[in-house]
Amino acid sequence: MRLATWNVNSLAVRLPQVLDWLATQAPDVLVLQETKLVDEKFPHAAFADAGWQSRCFGQKTYNGVALISRQPAEAVVNNIPGFADEQARVIAGTVAGLRVIGAYFPNGQAPDSEKFVYKMRWQDALREWVRAELSTHAQLLLMGDFNVAPEDRDVYDPVAWAGQIHCTPEERAQFQGLLALGLHDAFRLFEQPPKSWSWWDYRNLAFRKNQGLRIDHILVSEALRSQVRACSIDKLPRKNERPSDHAPVIVELA
């Protein structure tokens, strides 16, 4: 099994790249973030024509998530049950016996902002829901754009970024809180090249200078840990014309 996550920063713009990438990488599951499409405009037909099932949960202008899979997804859930939210950030489904949660964590804007408060509340709710999901789904993956660089080695300039959004102690503690549920950062189960990032700012020639952060993650449950064969970031789509600012992350399960 091969599963992946990708923040596409507008599926309307990136659809051809997503279809190309699906054809090349042939994952079993791909979760998307920042589709920025209302459900009425979701390109289900384009995915179906290429042989993919698609489920979406979107809104106008911002956010929006989707679950693309070869096999149909069952027991699909939109957003965090019991957590009232205007923003479309979560889609979960069971595919081939795996519980897959695709999530677009709030950005948080700045540590002293209202959006940061929301980011913390949202993650409190997510964590408690994932805890409950784990009690009924031992084989679970939580994947998406977490908007946190878990450690200094996930940041190109940790001194400059210290205390900044994506790197605050509060956000890193939230990430540890997810690991404390018994989840494992699939990327760190393996030796990885130094300076591995999943996001590069569009500004400042950041990609060319490899100035990025690792903020897109795949967490796997304890029951899946021994089945993880590889985890990697695919930088190639970031070299496309009109790329997303994020690269896909892929995990291989036995």
Add this chain to the structure above:
DNA sequence: ATGTCACCTGGTAGGTGA
């Protein structure tokens, strides 16, 4: 470097979010 991209409203630009 001051360096971008996508979307909206409302307009041949400015504001917002990332």
